[in-house]
Amino acid sequence: MIGPEIITRGWVHAPEAEELLDQCADEVREAIAELFRNGRTDIENVQRVVRRAAGRFVNEKTKRRPMIVPVVMEA
Secondary structure (H helix, E strand, C coil): CCCCCCCCCCCCCHHHHHHHHHHHHHHHHHHHHHHHHCCCCCHHHHHHHHHHHHHHHHHHHHCCCCCCCCCCCCC
16 A cells, blocks of 8 residues: 555644644554455545544644545555
8 A cells, every 4th residue: 555645735834734644644544454454445435434534633633624535546
């Protein structure tokens, strides 16, 4: 698996952004790995898990609820 790549628009500012985005990517990566261990790898499940993992993380760290649009690309 490559990624995840996280792109933001307007909800987090530069000084804290890099570390926050790295931590968010780690959370998403762990959630996807758990999904794959359970064998539920269809695109809809991956999108749902990515949205939930990123959403929980962002809300816990920033107390914000930005729109999260997962884009899953198959190789």
